Amino acid sequence: MISSGIFCILLIGASALFYINIKKVRRNILLGKDVEVKGDLKTMLRVAFGQSKMATRPIPFILHLFVYVGFVLINIEVLEMFVDGVFQTHRAFSFLGGFYNFLIGFFEVLAFLVTFGCAVFLIRRNIVHVKRLVMKELNGWAKTDANIILCSEIIMMSALFLMNAADQTLQVRGNEHYTTAGSFPVSQFIAPFLTNMNDGTLIFMERFCWWLHIVGIFGFLNYLPISKHLHILLAFPNTYYSNLKPKGEFSTLASVTDVVAPNFDPAYQPQTDPNNPQRFGVKDVQDLTWKNLLDAYSCTECGRCTSSCPQNITGKKLSPRKIIMDTRDRLEEVGKNIDKNKGVFVDDGKALLGDYVTHEEIWACNTCNACVQECPVNINPLEIILEMRRYLVMEESNSPAELNGMFSNVENNGAPWQFSPSDRANWINEQ
């Protein structure tokens, strides 16, 4: 009775806390400007559910697949643990008989693969030092975050194995609460080490691991909103709202069209509200679209973008991953500011551009779309970079001098170089 009560309190408490936290994430995302994005279920199923973009790098793809499939399917066992927790049953689904035995055995194999995957990931990060996993933008919290996630998963899977090992030992001894159920292809190798323990110790171990797993799940759930691990949830909406247009097509700024078009068509009707003028481009997170902000929360900092960026590869400061991480960091800072000031943002004199992202990073971009192509959850760092360029050029006239030269050539000569427009067809008569 008491443990059922504790379980219910934990369940309700953890769910309520998660609801509050995720609502805050949602509020932060909706600080972004509105933009019309048509959702596409097929893309979501292919890219997020089907992991299609992961496959270009086979080793992390397979390891991640272990963890992903394991995580999704082991949650079926967690459902049973919830039922057991509330109704004080033991292995409530064991009435399924042979199928149940198969499931439990299958989950053990998955749990083993999850453990293996996480262990290799820890090695890649902390011993082998795979380049994209040890870059300087990961110093501090990002690195700790990654290790916390991997260690927690290993601890939770280990708890599952120990629980099953104690359980099967008790089953063999004919303990009446521990009815014979399940198959244990992995934990059978742990069970022999437990034979010298008495029933009391085994029961304590089984219960302890059960609670550890449950508390771990509740804890993990509430860790998500402050972690890069939030990608396990947001990968789905983020890929659902994927950009399906050609990657080379950059957005047309309607506010600019409203200024330019009347020169060509006197009957032109403006598309934007003249009484509510918007800033050109992006200076701070509120100037971004909600999709850009959803991108930022969906990033798990894998660094595929940065490792394929031509400028980063050649030692420049630009890192598309850092742009996305900076966006989330600034957005969370803005969110905390709003919380502190009773729901209103009070200017803190800071901005995404300048305080987080430097001009040097922004001007280095080749707009080559390698980062966009690489992202396994269809995040677009390039759009954020371009929007900041727009801000610098159109609001501050603050672009590198050579680019100003190019602009005036295009404007005056119709070409980025200083040639006379009348010479445009001279090539016909040259050899």
Add this chain to the structure above:
Amino acid sequence: MSTIQVKTMAEFTASGEQPDILFWVGCSGSFDDRAKKITRAIVRILNHVNIKFAILGAEESCTGDPAKRAGNEFLFQMQAMTNITTLNNYNIKKIVTGCPHCFNTLKNEYPALGGNYEVIHHTQLVQQLINEGKLKVEGGEFKGKKIVFHDPCYLGRANDVYEAPREVIQNLDADLAEMKRSRAKGLCCGAGGAQMFKEAEKGSREVNIERAEEALAENPDVIAVACPFCNTMMTDGVKHFNKETQTKVLDVAELVAGANNL
């Protein structure tokens, strides 16, 4: 080399005719000495297959691509609307470009501003001509030569055109080699995003050196490109490694024109 036949849209209109396709030359193809050779190669191919084409000549102006990538949306839209006015006045329906940047901008970014055209890149046109049997390229001077193709970002990733230039190269009976980073994983030459017009930020090396090194690792006779900016960058990169005698940097159009002794 044969002399080339080129008419402007103004000339077509004066004679009451309409061409089948407009050849959008682009700024690089019009003014850069190296790129002008590519432009003439494209024209030789068009002449060879008797396509009725026109250029805008002095009426052509920058598409606005470098301005847009650099964040100057005002200048981009000014350029775009000027060009759209010209194109629509001439009732242009179909455009072939000599540059992936013009291709991308005309195809993807002009429709929102009232310019709707069927736009293809010159490598796509050449491949169509080969498929239709109008152009033969087999067994020319590039037979058996090792050719590595460098994907332009604005043809490849930006518009998912990966196969057309490769099919053309294979039709030359050449030995098509691939760099480690190719197709969707292709590495930029370093010119895009208006980088062509400014110094690079501080780093360990230039992007074009990185890319040229990768291409040269295949020991190719030719590095084939399909963009005048890539051509500049890769040519400079090859010179950096003093390999310009062993490895030529040529546009796909030049390969096709060369194979036909045009």
